[in-house]
Amino acid sequence: MIDLLVAGGGPAGLAAAVCGALAGLETVVVEPREAPVDKACGEGVMPGGVRALRELGVDLAPAGGRELRGVHYTDGVHSVRAAFRDGPGLGVRRTGLHRALWLRAGELGVRIVPGRVEDVRQEDDAVLAAGLRARWMIAADGLHSPVRRALGLQGPGHGTRRYGLRRHYRVAPWTDFVEVHWSPRGEAYVTPVGETLVGVAVLSAERRGFDAHLADFPHLAALLSGPAAGPVRGAGPLRQRVRARVAGRVLLVGDAAGYVDALTGEGVALAVASARAAVRCLVAGRPAAYEAAWRRLSRRHRLLTGALVRASGRERTARLVVPVASRLPMVFGAAVRALR
Numbered sequence: 001m002i003d004l005l006v007a008g009g010g011p012a013g014l015a016a017a018v019c020g021a022l023a024g025l026e027t028v029v030v031e032p033r034e035a036p037v038d039k040a041c042g043e044g045v046m047p048g049g050v051r052a053l054r055e056l057g058v059d060l061a062p063a064g065g066r067e068l069r070g071v072h073y074t075d076g077v078h079s080v081r082a083a084f085r086d087g088p089g090l091g092v093r094r095t096g097l098h099r100a101l102w103l104r105a106g107e108l109g110v111r112i113v114p115g116r117v118e119d120v121r122q123e124d125d126a127v128l129a130a131g132l133r134a135r136w137m138i139a140a141d142g143l144h145s146p147v148r149r150a151l152g153l154q155g156p157g158h159g160t161r162r163y164g165l166r167r168h169y170r171v172a173p174w175t176d177f178v179e180v181h182w183s184p185r186g187e188a189y190v191t192p193v194g195e196t197l198v199g200v201a202v203l204s205a206e207r208r209g210f211d212a213h214l215a216d217f218p219h220l221a222a223l224l225s226g227p228a229a230g231p232v233r234g235a236g237p238l239r240q241r242v243r244a245r246v247a248g249r250v251l252l253v254g255d256a257a258g259y260v261d262a263l264t265g266e267g268v269a270l271a272v273a274s275a276r277a278a279v280r281c282l283v284a285g286r287p288a289a290y291e292a293a294w295r296r297l298s299r300r301h302r303l304l305t306g307a308l309v310r311a312s313g314r315e316r317t318a319r320l321v322v323p324v325a326s327r328l329p330m331v332f333g334a335a336v337r338a339l340r
Helices: 011-022 047-055 094-107 146-150 210-214 218-223 267-283 289-312 315-327 329-337
Strands: 002-007 027-031 066-068 070-074 079-083 089-091 111-114 127-129 132-139 163-169 177-183 186-194 197-204 228-235 250-252
Touching: 002 011, 002 127, 011 027, 011 094, 011 132, 011 267, 027 132, 047 089, 047 267, 066 186, 070 315, 070 329, 079 315, 079 329, 089 186, 094 111, 132 146, 132 267, 146 250, 163 210, 177 218, 177 315, 186 210, 197 210, 250 267, 267 289, 289 315, 315 329
Parallel strands: 002 027, 002 132, 027 111, 070 177, 132 250
Antiparallel strands: 066 089, 070 079, 127 132, 163 197, 163 228, 177 186, 186 197
16 A cells, blocks of 8 residues: 555645655556646746745756846736746746646655546545555546545535646747736736747636637737747636645645635745645544644735635625735735745
8 A cells, every 4th residue: 555646746746745755655646648748837936936936846947047136017007027936936847847846846755657646545544546445646637526426525616617738829928027917808818938928818708719818908918919829728716616625635736726716826835835735634533633734824915816816706805906006016016025
């Protein structure tokens, strides 16, 4: 019997596997896709996430990317920006980040096997899934987690449904800030991820093609002078409510543990933080303590992101976000510094 089975080999699952291996646990990751794995995301890692990855021994240098100095909000007329307080963030291709985590897991002896975890059976002292028997399981199988559903932990799906689309452009970055362009119909999240590459993620409750969304941001469209690089990738609905993050010997980590929205770009930082907390609880033999730990770790993110999503959901308030923030730069700066 192995110590830890991780369902899902994305960044959250690999971070959990690295934490497990560093804690001396024999760890196996079950993942159906070959590395590196890409997905639709903003590709901005907040400063806390960069520090946490480096503390785990993840070498981010080969992944390339661009340092990020802060966050810039604009609606094409009004503008406000604030620098991070505790060092730079990192704009990095999702594939580069995934490869770095994959290599670190391999260095620590984590075994990664092809497969998919869908059915889970629990005994008093073990979890059985994907033909493996483990003392504990961490489910990090994404936004629409099959393990979460199998365990009956999926919450109600009411409220506005928002979706994300991402495309890259071959153009030299014009800023070292994450830019969030606002319109009454959604937001465009722009991240420099290379010397000649930027990623653009559009977030909206309206289901339209990428180009139709981009037309809502004429100032941004004018900056994207280079050709599109690669396909459009999508994700959603983004909001995922979860009844609980612990079911016996199974803990939910990353997007599987519940998700508000991509607007503040804290997904990777929270994934690593929750992975570390989950492993600490398992090593201590106190899996039930993870629920409270997750709530503490995510509280600030949930409050800030939830408030912004509510503001973006109504045309009148969406139009006010950037003008109000530009008149209150100290408040905006405090919010940016609160990002992990």
